[in-house]
Amino acid sequence: MSTDTPTTEATVAEAHDDEAHDHPTDAKYVRIAILLAVITAAEVATYFVDIGPALIPTLMVMMVVKFFYVAAWFMHLKFDSVVFTRFFVTGLILATAVYCIALTASEFWSKG
Amino acid sequence: MSEQTAELTVGGDAAQPLGVYSRPKGGGGWRDWITTVDHKKIGILYGGAALLFFFVGGFEALLIRLQLATPNGTVVGADLYNQIYTMHGVTMVFLVIMPMAAAFANYLLPLQIGARDVAFPRLNALSFWVFLAGGLFLNCAWLFGDAPDGGWFAYSPNTGVSFSPGHGMDFYAIGLQIAGIGSLISAMNLIVTVLNMRAPGMTLFKMPVFSWMILVVQFLLLFAVPVITVALFLLLFDRNFGSNFFNPEMGGDPLLWQHLFWIFGHPEVYILILPSFGIVSEVIPTFARKPIFGYEFMVFSGIAIGFMGWGVWAHHMFVSGIGPISVGAFTLSTMFIAVPTGVKILNWLATMWGGKIRLNAAMLFATGVVSMFTIGGLSGVTHSLSPADTQQTDTYYIVAHFHYVIFGGALLGFFAGFYFWWPKVFGHKLGETLGKWNFWTMIVGFNVTFGPMHILGLNGMSRRIDTYSPGFGFELWNMVATIGVFIIALGVLFFVLNVILSARRARGLPPEPPDPWDARSLEWFTPNPTPVHNFDEDIEVSSLDEFWHRKWTTDENGKVVRKATAAEVCQAGDAENVHLPSPSYWPIVMSAGMPLIGFGLMYNLWLCVPGAALVLMAIYAWVFEPPDDPDGPFGHGHDDHDDHGDAEAGDESASDEGAPQEEAASVE
Amino acid sequence: MSSDAHAVHDGGTGLSNNKLLMWVFLGSECLLFGGLISAYLINRNRFGDGPAPGDIFDIPFTSVSSFVLLMSSLTMVLSLSALQRGDIRNNRIWLWTTALLGALFIGGQVYEFTTFLREGLGYTTSPFSSAFFTLTGFHGVHVSLGIVMLMSLLISSYRGTLRKENSETVEIVGLYWHFVDVVWIFIFTVIYLVPSPTT
Ligand SMILES: [Cu+2]
Numbered sequence: 020m021s022t023d024t025p026t027t028e029a030t031v032a033e034a035h036d037d038e039a040h041d042h043p044t045d046a047k048y049v050r051i052a053i054l055l056a057v058i059t060a061a062e063v064a065t066y067f068v069d070i071g072p073a074l075i076p077t078l079m080v081m082m083v084v085k086f087f088y089v090a091a092w093f094m095h096l097k098f099d100s101v102v103f104t105r106f107f108v109t110g111l112i113l114a115t116a117v118y119c120i121a122l123t124a125s126e127f128w129s130k131g
Numbered sequence: 132m133s134e135q136t137a138e139l140t141v142g143g144d145a146a147q148p149l150g151v152y153s154r155p156k157g158g159g160g161w162r163d164w165i166t167t168v169d170h171k172k173i174g175i176l177y178g179g180a181a182l183l184f185f186f187v188g189g190f191e192a193l194l195i196r197l198q199l200a201t202p203n204g205t206v207v208g209a210d211l212y213n214q215i216y217t218m219h220g221v222t223m224v225f226l227v228i229m230p231m232a233a234a235f236a237n238y239l240l241p242l243q244i245g246a247r248d249v250a251f252p253r254l255n256a257l258s259f260w261v262f263l264a265g266g267l268f269l270n271c272a273w274l275f276g277d278a279p280d281g282g283w284f285a286y287s288p289n290t291g292v293s294f295s296p297g298h299g300m301d302f303y304a305i306g307l308q309i310a311g312i313g314s315l316i317s318a319m320n321l322i323v324t325v326l327n328m329r330a331p332g333m334t335l336f337k338m339p340v341f342s343w344m345i346l347v348v349q350f351l352l353l354f355a356v357p358v359i360t361v362a363l364f365l366l367l368f369d370r371n372f373g374s375n376f377f378n379p380e381m382g383g384d385p386l387l388w389q390h391l392f393w394i395f396g397h398p399e400v401y402i403l404i405l406p407s408f409g410i411v412s413e414v415i416p417t418f419a420r421k422p423i424f425g426y427e428f429m430v431f432s433g434i435a436i437g438f439m440g441w442g443v444w445a446h447h448m449f450v451s452g453i454g455p456i457s458v459g460a461f462t463l464s465t466m467f468i469a470v471p472t473g474v475k476i477l478n479w480l481a482t483m484w485g486g487k488i489r490l491n492a493a494m495l496f497a498t499g500v501v502s503m504f505t506i507g508g509l510s511g512v513t514h515s516l517s518p519a520d521t522q523q524t525d526t527y528y529i530v531a532h533f534h535y536v537i538f539g540g541a542l543l544g545f546f547a548g549f550y551f552w553w554p555k556v557f558g559h560k561l562g563e564t565l566g567k568w569n570f571w572t573m574i575v576g577f578n579v580t581f582g583p584m585h586i587l588g589l590n591g592m593s594r595r596i597d598t599y600s601p602g603f604g605f606e607l608w609n610m611v612a613t614i615g616v617f618i619i620a621l622g623v624l625f626f627v628l629n630v631i632l633s634a635r636r637a638r639g640l641p642p643e644p645p646d647p648w649d650a651r652s653l654e655w656f657t658p659n660p661t662p663v664h665n666f667d668e669d670i671e672v673s674s675l676d677e678f679w680h681r682k683w684t685t686d687e688n689g690k691v692v693r694k695a696t697a698a699e700v701c702q703a704g705d706a707e708n709v710h711l712p713s714p715s716y717w718p719i720v721m722s723a724g725m726p727l728i729g730f731g732l733m734y735n736l737w738l739c740v741p742g743a744a745l746v747l748m749a750i751y752a753w754v755f756e757p758p759d760d761p762d763g764p765f766g767h768g769h770d771d772h773d774d775h776g777d778a779e780a781g782d783e784s785a786s787d788e789g790a791p792q793e794e795a796a797s798v799e
Numbered sequence: 800m801s802s803d804a805h806a807v808h809d810g811g812t813g814l815s816n817n818k819l820l821m822w823v824f825l826g827s828e829c830l831l832f833g834g835l836i837s838a839y840l841i842n843r844n845r846f847g848d849g850p851a852p853g854d855i856f857d858i859p860f861t862s863v864s865s866f867v868l869l870m871s872s873l874t875m876v877l878s879l880s881a882l883q884r885g886d887i888r889n890n891r892i893w894l895w896t897t898a899l900l901g902a903l904f905i906g907g908q909v910y911e912f913t914t915f916l917r918e919g920l921g922y923t924t925s926p927f928s929s930a931f932f933t934l935t936g937f938h939g940v941h942v943s944l945g946i947v948m949l950m951s952l953l954i955s956s957y958r959g960t961l962r963k964e965n966s967e968t969v970e971i972v973g974l975y976w977h978f979v980d981v982v983w984i985f986i987f988t989v990i991y992l993v994p995s996p997t998t
Contacts, residue, residue, distance in 0.1 A: 045880055052873035059869060062992055063862040075993055082988040085869075086981050093876045094977045095970075100814050102326070103822040110826030113354055114833030117441055121390045124445060124457040125841050250816045319823045326819060327811040353827045361834030365933070374922060374929030376838060382845040383926045391834060754951075 154713035166714035168252035174238030181231040188222035200613035202601040212597035213280035220283030232406035242654035245330025250323040252712040258317035260722035265310030268726040272302035279303035287377035305729035318352035332672035344409030355398040362391035393444035407544025418494040419486025432471035465515035492566025496547035503539025528588025558660035559637030565629040576618025583608035646697035651679040658704040667706035721749035842926040849924035853997030864907035871900035
């Protein structure tokens with residue numbers, strides 16, 4: 020990466036790019052999008068096909084997988100600094116924990 | 132380096148399209164202040180505004196105590212009384228303690244980590260002006276004769292239109308929303324500042340405890356403000372657009388408000404107190420002439436408080452009917468959170484133990500925090516026990532508790548900070564004699580006011596009542612409390628006198644020489660008052676208390692001996708051609724649009740149009756304004772390639788449009 | 800160059816301020832949407848005499864608009880990758896596509912809202928309706944803001960100021976865009992697909 024852009028910031032960013040050089044190709048992005056589309060199709064299929072008590076766990080797993088792929092690949096968390104991941108994951112975990120406790124205290128799980 | 136600037140300005144300067152203005156050139160006087168992006172000036176602005184609101188909130192406190200001095204008080208009516216105590220609470224929490232903490236954070240955090248400014252100087256100015264807009268908007272409610280009257284925590288359904296038909300609670304919801312935007316922007320800014328702008332060698336664990344506590348507070352704000360944002364939006368929609376979140380008649384759930392408010396509200400308690408903990412942790416080591424005892428414990432207990440503070444909120448709801456399991460769980464978690472707080476108290480005591488203590492005004496206030504906060508903390512533990520709390524809820528015992536924590540903890544800590552850092556900020560010390568009068572009147576008045584409230588509460592006097600009948604045994608202690616509040620007022624008067632007299636005394640004299648207290652952290656490398664560019668050159672940091680270690684060393688017998696005088700260690704503050712971020716008009720313009728939108732929501736939706744237009748125009752001008760004014764006093768120097776300033780200007784101009792657009796959007 | 804020393808010394812992460820700011824902001828947004836989603840979940844069976852969620856949701860329709868939003872994440876990342884290669888033309892094409900897909904999603908939401916309104920579910924009908932419209936409305940506002948950001952990027956691209964060197968700007972807008980997408984992934988599953996109460 021030997022460009023002649025003299026900005027401090029750009030140089031820093033590029034120095035960083037050097038470490039994580041394996042930015043995915045467009046083909047890889049498309050493959051991930053196809054995977055996401057397939058999972059979405061499977062999710063929607065649960066609306067038409069009755070799978071009994073496995074429904075909610077299945078939906079949750081598929082949701083988490085989709086979430087993970089978008090965050091890891093499209094948002095580059097897989098390749099970027101772990102600092103970014105930490106911020107996002109802290110927010111996610113905190114929100115999940117706090118609001119799940121609030122829902123529990125409101126007897127959401129037992130009353131629906 | 133200069134090609135870069137040229138390149139960055141091409142988009143704006145060459146064509147000068149509509150709406151692109153050059154940066155303000157200063158001009159002296161008030162114009163410098165309203166366009167400033169200097170973290171020190173913004174810190175002073177925060178402090179001044181907070182003091183102003185402190186007088187307003189204090190005046191409200193005097194009215195409350197006058198009304199309650201005797202049974203069947205007639206100073207104010209019940210309706211006005213509701214408004215006064217609500218505004219007293221809201222003002223003191225959101226418009227005094229929080230911005231005063233922001234004042235210290237803004238002024239000191241960049242200095243303590245050895246930076247030239249914060250990461251986003253314009254966003255920093257925006258935070259202040261947005262906060263001020265929110266605070267003024269809230270207090271405008273008085274002019275309309277319709278101030279919020281639902282208590283500072285605004286429990287529904289009291290705050291719904293049926294029980295609160297005026298516009299008071301709308302002022303509450305919108306005003307706090309606006310102020311919250313300021314807090315959120317400031318939190319994001321300071322987090323990035325701490326992570327990215329530290330001086331060479333300044334690892335996180337070489338940061339002073341104050342900087343650490345401010346960092347923890349910014350994280351609390353970052354995650355707590357959005358929760359109250361949600362709550363306030365729902366309240367606003369309930370009141371203005373007929374939604375049914377908190378309306379029991381339609382099946383809505385008042386407990387949802389309580390949960391959302393306290394999920395924010397308990398972290399908020401630590402947002403209020405941790406900055407003062409940080410201040411005390413700087414003052415005590417300096418005046419005990421010992422390093423802080425257990426630095427790591429101090430830091431980790433602060434972080435632990437930050438985490439655990441999220442798991443205790445329902446202790447405010449023990450009598451709200453949340454069920455025995457929730458009550459049990461929150462009783463336990465609340466008892467545990469006393470542990471890290473206790474660690475801090477013990478560490479301060481251990482720091483003072485065996486130290487050569489100089490008991491001046493700053494140190495007096497710091498010891499005041501340690502002792503008064505301990506009392507408040509202990510009464511807090513008594514209502515972590517839900518059976519006891521059931522007895523105490525909504526009585527004056529609670530009022531006594533949180534005043535010991537917030538007045539005895541947070542506010543006294545700020546006074547310690549005033550006396551300690553006044554020479555750094557204004558170039559002269561505050562007077563010691565008046566300072567001691569200030570301390571003793573305040574601490575005595577404080578205990579005379581709030582001590583008896585424990586007794587009143589346990590005897591059954593409810594909080595928030597506008598008067599009481601004779602014969603319940605409330606007369607004596609209410610009168611005592613009212614006398615106490617005037618002693619506090621006297622203490623505040625001593626402080627104001629001290630500010631005026633010490634400024635007058637310092638007039639014409641040279642500024643205070645560097646390092647008046649034999650201090651320990653990086654801000655004291657600069658002369659007094661701090662020059663506009665902060666540091667002449669980056670400081671290479673190799674240890675905690677870097678400044679102290681440059682002055683002192685231990686000889687072969689383990690005795691502390693001086694190796695350099697402060698004058699030798701301190702920088703001269705005479706660096707020239709330091710590149711600084713240019714001032715900007717747009718932060719204040721953008722913030723001016725927000726109250727307009729607020730008034731529009733309440734009175735006439737058309738008013739939202741000019742408000743939103745102002746905000747959008749300011750965002751547009753903000754994004755496209757040139758990064759620097761090459762002709763102005765803040766122009767580029769030739770030798771700026773090795774300072775932080777360059778990176779800052781570049782960073783900010785590149786594009787930070789995402790954040791301000793977001794913020795603007797969330798008020799619309 | 801001295802900037803390298805800046806990047807690695809102990810005093811900072813060496814990461815871009817702007818990008819860090821956006822990630823910090825997204826961390827905060829988690830709590831905002833968490834609160835709105837909880838407010839919905841608590842109220843989803845409080846529909847009173849009005850329509851119940853299980854009766855009124857049109858899953859096939861929402862599936863299509865969810866798919867549209869999901870694919871806009873792909874086009875967003877393709878626009879960034881084009882700009883990182885210096886391919887201005889494809890960058891613009893994919894930015895336009897992303898904005899259009901986003902607008903399509905918003906259009907779908909407007910259609911959904913008006914249909915619900917016709918079927919008797921107004922904003923004030925019940926706690927369920929208030930919470931539903933508030934949650935999805937907030938999300939819609941976020942998408943709309945994203946579209947505004949995309950349009951600003953396009954404007955600056957046509958002015959010639961959006962080049963390979965400042966591809967980070969596109970990356971940051973992209974982060975916001977993908978975040979709004981993952982929020983919808985969550986909403987689509989938890990609000991629409993998990994069976995809702997019926998009358
Ligand atoms: Cu609490």
